Amino acid sequence: MKDFNSVLYEAVLVAFGKILAKYDVFTQAMIMRDIGKEVLAYLNNHGFGFQETDSIEDLTMLINLFVKNGFAETLEVSPADKGDNYVWTNLYGVAAYKELYDLALNPFLACPLNLCMSYVVGKHKKKLLMHRKEFINESVTEAQYELVDDDDPEGNMNELVLQSARLFEIADEKQKLFRHQSITDTLTGLHNLRHILDEGKRIFEHAEKHQLPIAILIFDIDHFKLVNDTFGHSGGDVVLRTLADICRQSLRETDLVARYGGEEFxxxxxxxPPPRAMEIAERLRKAVELAAFSDGKGNKVNITISIGINGENAREISFDAALQNADKALFQAKHEGRNQIVVYKNSGNG
Structure with a gap:
């Protein structure tokens, strides 16, 4: 028997597919492409990056992404009389796809990869014709696709339906914008305090559950009050934005950086693990020390930062405690002369 979670998500796929097929929604290629677009966006947001190049070759990259991540055990592609033959071995969720394929008039409903493929080729005014799809046995699935020009990408969609879809897209984009604004520091473009506190707890819980190492850096600009006093607050704002750019360049894509408040990040x-955290912190400290800061009016500004690192793993202390420890280490770094890194060490005195 399959595990409950896998069956549950297959059940959702089948349920949505059956109802949409019932109302003949999937006869509209435009709708299929939109669903494929949303599937890819969801995958991207959850770490399975699909970097489009705006080339029809994206179709091959898309298929490789699915196979590489276990959508099928193997895939063999060979030329056919029209298009290509695809032979899948141990296709994931094949029972759900077969049930939908037998029900729906449009064969592309049977598989989320097909929906994503429809989106990719549709961007180039193409469409995929499926000449056949056969479920040979429980482990082998065969399909024959042909890539052809799409002379009517919107099909016979009613103008009122199209207008409604456009209004929905506008509303969706506004919602995404509001979401971005709610978690973003307006001055630097980095994440804000609210987001780092929310995400930090989630990331720490994940690290604790899976026994993974995790580190926190807290740093601020040395003598930033002097910068503001000398160059004005507008000059200080330029320095903060420049520092944010250095963070983006010096940190990894998986790292989460935010403006904590004022000149603190x-x-x-x-x-x-701790040794790697120290390497990253030193790279950032050195990048700031060597950077050419200015006040936005041509005046050079010398900037350094002090960094504190928590000294414990997530499985040993909470996110809030790790923040406090990193902050204590930062205080020590500033007390000992600034422009340096200090790792928190528990004295055992509470």
Whole structure:
């Protein structure tokens, strides 16, 4: 028997597919492409990156992404009389796809990869014709696709339906914008305090559950009050934005960086043991020290930062405690002369 979670998500796929097929929604290629687009966006948001190049070759990259991540055990592609033959071995969720394929008039409903493929080729005014799809046995599935020009990408969609879809897209984009604004620091473009606190707890819980190392850096600009006093607050704002750019360049894509408040910043380093955290912190410290800061009016500004690192793993202390420890280490770094890194060490005195 399959595990409950796998069957549950297959059940959702089948349920949505059956109802949409019932109302003949999937006869509209435009709708299939939109669903494929949303599937890819969801995958991207959850770490399975699909970097489109705006080339029809994206179709091959898409298929490789699915196979590489276990959508099928193997895939063999060979030329056919029209298009290509695809032979899949141990296709994931094949029972659900077969049930939908037998029900729906449009064969592309049977598989989420097909929906994503429809989106990719549709961007180039193409469409895929499926000449056949056969479930040979429980482990082998064969399909024959042909890539052809799409002379009517919107099909016979009613103009009122199209207008409604456009309004929905506008509303969706606004919602995404509001979401982005709610978690973003307006001055630096980095994440804000609210987001780092929410995400930090989630990331720490994940690290604790899977026994993964994790580190926190807290750093601030040395003598930033002097910068503001000398160059004005506008000059200080330019320095903060420049520092944010250096963070983006010096940190990894998996790291989460936010403006903690004023001239103070915090970085969460997932899956990072203490020695590696020290290397990353030193790279950042040195990048700031060597950078050419200015006040935005041509005046050079010398900037350094002090960094504190928590000294414990997530499985040993909470996110809040790790923040406090990193902050204590930062205080020590500033007390001992600034422009340096200090790792928190528990004195055992509470």
């Amino acid at each position: 915090v970085v969460i380093l997932p899956n990072t």
